[in-house]
Amino acid sequence: MENKVTINDIARLTGLSKGTVDRVLHKRGEVSKKSYEKVMKVIEELGYKPNVFASLLAGGKGCQIAVVLPSGEKGSYWELAESGIAKVGADVEALGVRTQLFTYDQYKPESFHQTCTEVLEAAPDGVVLAPLFKEETSQFVLDLEEKGIPYVFVDSRLESEHYLAYFGMPMYQSGYLCADQLTGGFAIGSVLIVRVRRDKDQQADPTKNRRAGFIDYMLEHSPECSVSNIFIDPNDPEGTYNALDSYFKAHPETRHIVMFNSRIHLLVPWLADHPVKGRRVVGFDNLPENIAALRRGVVTSLIGQRPDVQVSRAIEALAEAIVLGQLPPQKDAFMHMDILTRYNVDYY
Amino acid sequence: MENKVTINDIARLTGLSKGTVDRVLHKRGEVSKKSYEKVMKVIEELGYKPNVFASLLAGGKGCQIAVVLPSGEKGSYWELAESGIAKVGADVEALGVRTQLFTYDQYKPESFHQTCTEVLEAAPDGVVLAPLFKEETSQFVLDLEEKGIPYVFVDSRLESEHYLAYFGMPMYQSGYLCADQLTGGFAIGSVLIVRVRRDKDQQADPTKNRRAGFIDYMLEHSPECSVSNIFIDPNDPEGTYNALDSYFKAHPETRHIVMFNSRIHLLVPWLADHPVKGRRVVGFDNLPENIAALRRGVVTSLIGQRPDVQVSRAIEALAEAIVLGQLPPQKDAFMHMDILTRYNVDYY
DNA sequence: TTGAAAGCGCTAACAG
DNA sequence: CTGTTAGCGCTTTCAA
Numbered sequence: 232m233e234n235k236v237t238i239n240d241i242a243r244l245t246g247l248s249k250g251t252v253d254r255v256l257h258k259r260g261e262v263s264k265k266s267y268e269k270v271m272k273v274i275e276e277l278g279y280k281p282n283v284f285a286s287l288l289a290g291g292k293g294c295q296i297a298v299v300l301p302s303g304e305k306g307s308y309w310e311l312a313e314s315g316i317a318k319v320g321a322d323v324e325a326l327g328v329r330t331q332l333f334t335y336d337q338y339k340p341e342s343f344h345q346t347c348t349e350v351l352e353a354a355p356d357g358v359v360l361a362p363l364f365k366e367e368t369s370q371f372v373l374d375l376e377e378k379g380i381p382y383v384f385v386d387s388r389l390e391s392e393h394y395l396a397y398f399g400m401p402m403y404q405s406g407y408l409c410a411d412q413l414t415g416g417f418a419i420g421s422v423l424i425v426r427v428r429r430d431k432d433q434q435a436d437p438t439k440n441r442r443a444g445f446i447d448y449m450l451e452h453s454p455e456c457s458v459s460n461i462f463i464d465p466n467d468p469e470g471t472y473n474a475l476d477s478y479f480k481a482h483p484e485t486r487h488i489v490m491f492n493s494r495i496h497l498l499v500p501w502l503a504d505h506p507v508k509g510r511r512v513v514g515f516d517n518l519p520e521n522i523a524a525l526r527r528g529v530v531t532s533l534i535g536q537r538p539d540v541q542v543s544r545a546i547e548a549l550a551e552a553i554v555l556g557q558l559p560p561q562k563d564a565f566m567h568m569d570i571l572t573r574y575n576v577d578y579y
Numbered sequence: 580m581e582n583k584v585t586i587n588d589i590a591r592l593t594g595l596s597k598g599t600v601d602r603v604l605h606k607r608g609e610v611s612k613k614s615y616e617k618v619m620k621v622i623e624e625l626g627y628k629p630n631v632f633a634s635l636l637a638g639g640k641g642c643q644i645a646v647v648l649p650s651g652e653k654g655s656y657w658e659l660a661e662s663g664i665a666k667v668g669a670d671v672e673a674l675g676v677r678t679q680l681f682t683y684d685q686y687k688p689e690s691f692h693q694t695c696t697e698v699l700e701a702a703p704d705g706v707v708l709a710p711l712f713k714e715e716t717s718q719f720v721l722d723l724e725e726k727g728i729p730y731v732f733v734d735s736r737l738e739s740e741h742y743l744a745y746f747g748m749p750m751y752q753s754g755y756l757c758a759d760q761l762t763g764g765f766a767i768g769s770v771l772i773v774r775v776r777r778d779k780d781q782q783a784d785p786t787k788n789r790r791a792g793f794i795d796y797m798l799e800h801s802p803e804c805s806v807s808n809i810f811i812d813p814n815d816p817e818g819t820y821n822a823l824d825s826y827f828k829a830h831p832e833t834r835h836i837v838m839f840n841s842r843i844h845l846l847v848p849w850l851a852d853h854p855v856k857g858r859r860v861v862g863f864d865n866l867p868e869n870i871a872a873l874r875r876g877v878v879t880s881l882i883g884q885r886p887d888v889q890v891s892r893a894i895e896a897l898a899e900a901i902v903l904g905q906l907p908p909q910k911d912a913f914m915h916m917d918i919l920t921r922y923n924v925d926y927y
Numbered sequence: 928t929t930g931a932a933a934g935c936g937c938t939a940a941c942a943g
Numbered sequence: 944c945t946g947t948t949a950g951c952g953c954t955t956t957c958a959a
Binding site for chain 2: 282283284285287288320321322323325326327401404407408411415547550551554555557565566567568569570572574575577578579
């Protein structure tokens with residue numbers, strides 16, 4: 232192979248035995264300081280790199296990665312994220328990596344807490360985590376750090392310094408981009424933001440920054456534009472329909488519509504009934520229903536952040552760190568913001 | 580690990596020895612039909628999967644992949660493709676895969692032929708190939724097939740049935756998408772297509788299908804639109820400048836400009852000198868110079884096909900096939916067509 | 928603290 | 944045609 236230096240070489244050079252060398256390699260103590268240093272020195276000089284195959288073969292184990300996500304209903308954003316688990320490359324699997332999914336109720340902090348406990352009990356070698364609750368997550372990562380379990384964030388992250396990597400979308404910028412897509416770069420008169428009513432503010436609004444980016448773009452490029460908000464209940468299609476109806480009765484001049492979460496598909500029934508030429512409708516995320524709406528021409532464009540890719544890349548990064556000891560090239564990996572239209576969605 | 584069944588097990592079950600089992604596993608003959616079948620049967624029943632680590636450890640070798648690309652000058656499309664070699668995951672490398680780059684002059688079939696010869700001499704375990712010359716490529720893949728060397732196409736492909744996989748962009752669709760980006764979905768009066776003059780028609784025009792897609796879109800959505808073509812020489816900046824100048828003097832009403840290859844950056848000097856509000860300029864590929872033009876606002880949008888990703892995915896697919904014996908899930912993988920604007924290019 | 932030795936599952940050379 | 948055997952480089956007891 233590439234690396235000719237073996238543990239035998241360094242055993243010979245140091246006058247010690249394979250066993251001792253292995254002990255310092257894995258820092259599992261029971262080695263005299265003297266031997267330790269001798270070994271380290273030679274390792275340094277020869278640029279020794281352990282042979283992954285041999286190690287895995289002998290060790291037998293491989294590694295276990297826990298993936299912690301909100302539970303996703305069929306067709307939801309989190310289901311999309313979940314599907315990323317199945318998309319890790321065959322070569323990662325071949326490296327002996329196994330993944331285990333843990334889900335929690337995204338509306339219940341105590342559910343998250345419970346799940347965290349389960350994860351800790353399972354004692355995985357690494358954790359991929361989509362955090363929603365700040366408090367509880369802080370505690371969880373502390374526990375992980377104490378046990379020396381590396382973790383990587385997806386979707387959003389905590390300020391904690393100790394995560395291995397983060398894969399997510401730049402939220403503020405995504406709002407900015409979204410505004411540009413919505414206006415087509417022209418100054419416009421008015422837009423409607425449709426938001427989801429949230430009863431309990433257990434968690435911070437995850438789209439806050441995105442909205443801020445959107446507003447800033449509008450302020451800059453369309454300062455005259457009036458921006459309205461309406462709120463809908465995702466579980467009340469009829470109410471949603473009526474809310475749109477009455478808004479547009481009162482504001483017939485408004486054309487363009489935007490939503491900052493993945494639920495733009497909730498507007499489809501009303502949109503389909505009220506086609507307006509030149510109306511632009513922009514939303515986020517490639518949920519099957521959103522894509523269908525895009526194909527129908529009811530939605531103009533979607534901005535995609537590939538939660539599935541975030542998850543699979545996170546798993547790969549973790550695996551490389553654990554099995555190969557290679558840190559990811561960049562700690563914070565902001566994913567590309569994909570612009571989807573009816574003309575490129577087929578190959579997404 | 581996962582698979583408990585070892586070659587010892589199947590040796591025992593068949594009453595044969597490891598050696599014989601290994602021989603049928605690797606189809607290297609010298610086995611009686613009877614033994615062969617017995618082994619196959621048991622393998623089938625137990626669902627035996629070889630242990631990659633052990634195999635690689637014992638075999639020692641790993642594998643060598645040749646990547647055959649046109650030589651890319653600094654900042655060119657093919658340099659971008661080349662950079663994909665460095666981007667294969669660490670896990671693939673860990674699998675013992677090594678890559679070797681072979682380049683050829685994209686304007687000289689004989690150079691390609693020469694390179695092919697070198698590749699065959701190097702006797703790699705697999706080949707990634709960006710083909711430009713139909714004839715020569717046909718011959719080359721025949722040679723490869725004869726030697727049993729698997730190959731995968733990137734960028735474009737031959738009709739040959741025997742390639743392992745293909746990673747590329749749907750050309751026709753990309754033209755269609757491009758037209759939509761250029762017009763913003765509105766009917767427009769006239770557009771200008773800038774093309775590169777090609778002296779020798781050694782190779783088919785690689786952007787022909789893309790142009791066809793573009794034209795079809797225009798016919799459908801802007802039937803009145805007049806589409807003009809001008810030709811430029813990529814090595815003659817001054818001539819390019821003048822060509823644009825004189826075209827637009829004669830046709831001041833034309834606004835939008837498009838190019839179907841990666842050279843939109845050639846127009847930057849003229850464009851920068853002649854800003855027109857509402858002009859849309861669309862090109863292809865994320866070359867550094869193109870991206871700079873996008874950031875400056877001189878180019879409206881780019882359509883990216885990630886030649887680097889094509890190459891790295893191709894290498895990975897080949898590696899998985901060779902080392903792990905896993906065929907790629909889909910033979911023809913059309914890559915997503917990325918829409919780049921100044922607002923999402925920073926995270927590309 | 929350290930060394931010796933027995934494998935992990937597979938390959939390949941060699942002897943029959 | 945087939946069985947035996949000696950490793951590949953590392954991990955992990957078990958003695959010393």
